[in-house]
Amino acid sequence: MIGAQARTLPNKLLHPLTVLRPHASFTTAAASPATKPSSILYPKINVPPSQIVASHGHYLTTDDGREIFDATGGAAVAALGHNHPAIKNAIIQQFNDVAYCYAPFFTTPAAERIAAFLTESTHGEMTKTFILSSGSEAVEAALKLARQYFVERGEPQRTRFIARKQSYHGNTLGALATGHHLTRRAVYEEILAKNVSHVSPCYPYRGKYLDESDDSYVRRLADELEAEFQAVGPGTVCAFVAETMAGATLGCVPAVPGYFPAMKAVCDRHGALLILDEVMSGMGRSGTLHAWEQEGVIPDLQTVAKGLGAGYAPIGALLIGKKVVDALTQGSGGFVHSQTYAGHPMACAVAYSVQSLIQENHLLENVRIQGDYLGRLLKERVGGHPNVGDVRGRGLFWGIEFVKDKETKTPFPAAEHIAQTVHLTGLQPEHCISLLPSSGNADGIEGDLVLVAPAYNITAAEVEVIVDRVARVIGSVFGEA
Incomplete structure (x- = not known):
């Protein structure tokens, strides 16, 4: 026993x-x-x-x-x-072409291919892609881009984020502050950003009352999110951040029907963005390439990573919706962010090979x-x-x-x-x-x-x-x- x-x-x-x-x-x-x-x-x-x-x-x-x-x-x-042979061949081919170049200076066919695949896979709902080396990096980029979006729009007072309890968004300090894994946060708590607050997750096994309908449960969670907006000041919030399908910290919990549309309605009411973290649940893991395809919503920003390169290379990505891209295009003209291995050609070639195999083999x-x-x-x-x-x-x-x-x-x-x-x-x-x-x-x-x-x-x-x-x-x- x-x-x-x-x-x-x-x-x-x-x-x-x-x-x-x-x-x-x-x-x-x-x-x-x-x-x-x-x-x-x-x-x-x-x-x-x-x-x-x-x-x-x-x-x-x-x-x-x-x-x-x-x-x-x-x-x-x-x-x-x-040890997939086709992916090994893709690595060798890209190694023979271009092993590395610096993304702020140059682009490569490998980066262009995987970026185009990702935006096209959303049917044009997400129009740009920023390629990084991990899920944590993608989340950091999403938080920074959400902030820059509002600065570009003349709303610099928006500095806050609302996320969910028992969530996990990565191990860098910004991602760790956004998540709510208490054990992983504990030793760093005093140096984490204080501009994030947390509401209840959609966790019907423990959060839903015995005689409560899905609709009532969703209304209760939406009311809690609304109350948090009011508590911190609706005009100060950049985004609500959530895993489309909760990963390791809750254990593969799908949202109840109507949950994400209700959460997005609260965000829209107050002009905040919806950031969906699909680092773990995305790129096919939940049965569709993007987990949000099953939820009746389209995020403003989306992070992916694990299934993108399937472990054959470190890669993650931030997918960016049209209104965010438009704000930058009409404002400063660029994203104030870069990393040494962003758009790494070898990782991009791996990801494109992985995604091609997923499509070709149904x-x-x-x-x-x-x-x-x-x-x-x-x-x-x-x-x-x-x-x-x-x-x-x-x-x-x-x-x-x-x-x-x-x-x-x-x-x-x-x-x-x-x-x-x-x-x-x-x-x-x-x-x-x-x-x-x-x-x-x-x-x-x-x-x-x-x-x-x-x-x-x-x-x-x-x-x-x-x-x-x-x-x-x-x-x-x-x-x-």
């Missing part, structure tokens, strides 16, 4: 952000006391994680011989699995088909377990939330590190599956879940492998249902 198992794991193995070796019997050069200590600053400094020496398809091979099914593509990144349809199958099987196999409170998701983006008491939805104490225990158990040789753990979803401190987010080219048979291993891991940690 979980209490006993958690107590048997050494405390050093339960650091919430650490991926560790799953079994003491495995010894490798990285762990050997005779070996020179690593120069890498690991999440847990003196505890090296498993070393991956090869990868192919859905599998990661460790230096001790385990074949681990990568059921989350890292952090919902490896959208086409590992993988968005596969995400929807296999995603429905994955969700159904997870609900059937583990949804009834007394320690599984909720199974939710969309596309190939699913979360499993664990509870101490199913009826009251009481979370486990944070000190038990349940999510990390499930993750570590999955890495054991009898299971060999990598799941993405997260905590703090219930109230910012307590609450445990794992994410399942496999590659878009997964088959039905491979979905069954995932669900079977997930069920066995849950049974091993908590006991059989």
Whole structure:
């Protein structure tokens, strides 16, 4: 049972952000006391994680011989699995053409191709693209561009942002201040910007009253957002920032119908922008290329990253709506922002290859088909377990939330590190599956879940492998249902 198992794991193995070796019997050069200590600053400094020496398809091979099914593509990144030959060819070709040039001085065919693909994929709703190297950078750029937009319009008093509790928008200081992951914010709290306030997320499992309709729940959340605008001064707000589909900090929570149109209506009423963070849920992960396509809204600014390059190169992007572009065009004529690796040709070539493969192989349809199958099987196999409170998701983006008491939805104490225990158990040789753990979803401190987010080219048979291993891991940690 979980209490006993958690107590048997050494405390050093339960650091919430650490991926560790799953079994003491495995010894490798990285762990050997005779070996020179690593120069890498690991999440847990003196505890090296498993070393991956090869990868192919859905599998990661460790230096001790385990074949681990990568059921989350890292952090919902490896959208086409590992070691794809077409992407390797694209990298080689771009390397032979142009490996690097400085975006403020030059453009490249690779950058032009992926930027055009991204704007065209929105049917012209977003008209410009700014290409960066990560999701955090894309969020930083979005915040800066939202601010510049209002300065260009003669509204310099707009300096504030409203975001959501239990959200995560990245690890740079601006992105961290916008997000609300209390554990990751804690040590930096005193140096974070104070111009961000937070409202409740759309989290029906915990936020919706038992007898409340979706419409009533949406009205209540819209009223809360309106009240926050009034509290800080409606004319001071640049934007409302939200993940279109909540990622790791809430565990793949789709918005209830009508939520985003209601939030956008509040923004429009006060002249604020809507920024949608699709770093994790976008680029096909939720079943459409852009998650907002399923929500009945069009953002003013949108961030993407993880599925854009599928892990083959560090890349993120900011997609910019027409009215924002027009304000800059009619004003200063440019965006006051640049980064050394913005528009990196190699990353752009990778992203274009990834997106071409997704389109050519009809993988968005596969995400929807296999995603429905994955969700159904997870609900059937583990949804009834007394320690599984909720199974939710969309596309190939699913979360499993664990509870101490199913009826009251009481979370486990944070000190038990349940999510990390499930993750570590999955890495054991009898299971060999990598799941993405997260905590703090219930109230910012307590609450445990794992994410399942496999590659878009997964088959039905491979979905069954995932669900079977997930069920066995849950049974091993908590006991059989």
